[in-house]
Amino acid sequence: MSNDNEERYLSTIKSIQDSYISKSFPEVVPDNLEILSTIRYDPSLTKNAPASSDQIRKSNFFLFEEHVQRTQFTLQYFQLQFYGNTDLAFEFTADNFFNYLVSAFSQSGKSLAEPYKVRCLFHLNSDLVVELHPTPVRENLLDGILTPSLPETDDLPEFAENKTWDVYIDSKPTLISPFTSFKTTTRSHYSDSRARALPGLRPEAEEVILFNPQNNLMEGSITNVAVKRKSDGKWITPQLSSGCLCGVMRHFLLRKNYLEEETISMDQIEIGSEVLLFNAIMGVVKGRIVGRAS
Template sequence: MTEKEEFYNELAYTIYNKYLSDLFVPQDGSFKLLSTIRYDPKLTEIPPITPQDITKENFFLFGEHYHRLVFSLTYFRRQITKNNELEFDISQDFLFEKLTEAIKLSNKIVFEPMKIRLLVSLDGEVVVELHDTGYRANLLDGILETQFSDDQIWDVYIDREVTFISPFTSFKTTNRKVYDDARRRTLPGKRPGKEEVLLINGSEHLMEGSITNIAIRRKKDEKWITPQLSSGCLCGVMRHFLLRKNYIEEETIPLSALEINCEVLLFNGIMGVVRGRIVS
């Protein structure tokens, strides 16, 4: 091996161990696929009174969550187990039963909203966790052209360290190290629950937030635009909904487009759409 080959081999090894080893673990199936689902009694005309009254419509974007989960399972099983087939029941009815069963066993009050963490392993094991979440009168109010108070607008920061694109940014899993690291590096903690950090990929293009997808206004026509999936962003369920309803469009967004005091949309399947403002 020549001196130059040794140099580049050592460089590649250093880059992999410093930046990529936590992102690409081909043989490691210890992570779980994750969906955070909003249960909301107000999503149906007649709110549930008992767990038996709950319908799929009470789980916000249930269909989008289901289809993303099946696609993600298929992808990771092909990559890790080399098996394209799902050898277990993962139907919509099965997941609905798991969700309602968890609510029934928890003795939680069904006329209060909940944040549900649905964890699915690559062998089909399902775990459901229930958490309290805030009331939202209108899950789409962030996209309305109205006046927002400073208290309603989130503080949005830009992480200046590169985030490498990987399957763990494109798919939602329990492997959230890049997001946790970005939050730890960047968020000051001045407004807990109202702060978000934006991730930038190696091409200096906007990807997403640490817990949200994002859209900014396109200057030429004021249309809301969101990064393309090729940026490495999560294929979020709320993102998919807003694209399908033509509230937003996809576009490559360079870091230079993120200006201080620029208003943005932040969205996910729990809080819907809220407004944010880039502060740093």
């Protein structure tokens, strides 16, 4: 190999190391890294809505057990990556997690009659911080998958019940990393995709779908996604090997046989295609591919 070719080769290797490996697989814990879990509190999930914090039940938190399992796995993964073991600095169980959530509501003084997005932030070396944010009422969290396809019209209700989201295709691939597979506060790849693709015409009902360097569908910036398989009309969602988030709503829909996993080439995604968007805050809503990022 000539000196010029060797220098170009080494420069390419260093570029890959700096732009991908060091960024996506850091050797030390980034200062701003927190494990993230967002859970829907909803008084309508129990027969009797809680009137005080001592009446809150685990079932008032949508998919509570799935959140616990995913958070445990995520914490252990990053503990192993950065410290070489799975011994967390604090005890994390379903019961103490639930007690944290109830305590957050008790101390906040917020009305328990409204639904909330409960944002839970974990640092590997300390306990969690809980934030409570209002979120819209949803009469049926599964309506997006249970209702028939919607007509192509703008004359639809103003919020999620029977409303189709505008979905755009990103213009650049997203590299697979632990920060796509697990939910953390390292989210620049999602912010960049949203900045490239979303026009802001319907801020509460826009999403961008991401694809990996193999040109396979991954996920949305705030949702997992599914498309209809043309051969039989079955809803299919990308496999975890695509780099998509191991979302709790995704897990629930697969477990209940609403979805199947499959490798989905972006060649299958067309303008006008109907998609499903889902996460554990808004449940399942319908979307339609309306454009591509320039």
